[in-house]
Amino acid sequence: MVEDALSAGDVPTVAITGANRGIGYAVSEELVRRGYRVVLVTRGAASGAAAVAALTRVAAGPLPVAVVGDLGTLDGVRAAADAIRDACPRLDVLVHNAGLWPSRRVLTPDGVEESFAVNHLAPFLLNHLLEAELAAARARVVQVSAGIYVKGRVDLERTPVGADFSGFRTYADTKLCNVLTLPLFAQRWADRGVTINAVHPGVIRTGLGARSGPLGLVLRLAKRRWASPEEGARPIVRLVTEPVGTGGYYVLDELTPLAGPAADRALAERVWAQAAALTGCAPLLPDSASEAN
Template sequence: MNLLLTGSTSGIGLETLKALYPHFDRFILPVRNMEKAQRLASQFPKTEKLDWVEMDLSSMKSVQNAGSYIKENYSEIHVVINNAGGMFPAGKKTDDGFDMTFAVNHLGHFFLFKLVENALFKGKAKIINVSSEAHRIASFNTEDPSLKKSGNTFSAYCQAKLYNILFTKELKRRFSEQGISSFSLHPGAVKTAFGSETDPISKMIIRATQLFFISAKKGAQTSIFLAKIPSKELKNGAYYVRKKPKSSNSASSDPENARALWEYSEECLANLGLL
């Protein structure tokens, strides 16, 4: 069994990797910092199980290169955990011209799916997207789906977390008959380095409230649960909190929003000549 996990070098991603290490034969690990990844490899008894792949979710060219490598080397992928993400200053742009929060939390993972979808179909993959309860204060803005006009760091992050759920639901709608199952989750308010790249005010608020946050190990538990439990015992397309399905907000439950986000994401990539 092959598992693809983003954001595996710190926080809940690393805890997820540690917990699932005995349960999978091979781990495909796209990471931004290869040096950090290779230092972490010494924590695992069989480093040959870990395939570190350089990938920066903010760069669609980097995602394309990583996807090409994965496609060439893996004919089947059985579980995907899209764990990487972050909160970034409002207005911060990628080299491709996208809002950083939109690219890292949604578009990069969307593009990676498109690149390796044949291996996912062959492996009848389970796709797990790490979202957040922060999605509840977001709505789907058809005038600015890529968040370019968002002037608020936290608001943009909340919308990106809404996108994780919409992506999950559209995956179910489009591909459940081909054996794909998809799930989103809230890991809890986790005490990690999250928010380290955001603006000073948001960073101060995050640090001030971290006294009440849970450990990364606890925060990883729902991701681990979803990866280990057979898909037939889970609710396809559902949003999970503390290992149980929970209703998400109305914007995330609107199939037209999910369809619109998917089509807009394809348009973004097509405009770069990538689709």
């Protein structure tokens, strides 16, 4: 656990996806200031190198490093997992921060809608690929969520391929898919010492959901009144650094029950089964005698 590493005088290692800008960068900056070893998972080598250069100037402990991870494809997620293993002496915390709010329907090489891949399948697959490392460190997993999940719906046939695509609701749909797996991962890891929690950090002024044209201008003007990435980072950093339970959904610092379809256990199990089939991961929870993982 993070507390164990700190009490033993070790430096906890945190891997953060989407860490080169916005909330991910702000979380990285706060943690390197506190002396954590931070591994930034970025889509491109150049953006990762630029972020590392900036963070190195404020690091109070080990220098940050960046690894490349294109979370829009299954092969990219697998490559990211390998890179994280290579970069981390141990993995104490995994922060799923990368997210995509699409303006148009795009299918990935795997045949799924792009935001479904990044927002849902990527963290699902990374959790499985890094499961041994997480268990070895009795680690924490923190999922950056969005309160808009309550507006989402899940159509198991249409949502994965974007057949029900909407410039507004698809983001909510994919975030709902992700939130549905939260209690199942908490159950899966209950006896392994791994905790997982999700957090809605507020409405934050980042590039997420940026648009061109008149709508883009309106959004940019509206975002001036939104909270800064540094403010959005605060509740995430709290889940990284302070003792917490598992399976919780937080709105800022407040533990909040899952609402609407996110509380539907039967739907959650169907979403898990579909994600497992699409990624080649474990089809069932470990308390099932038939699981082959």
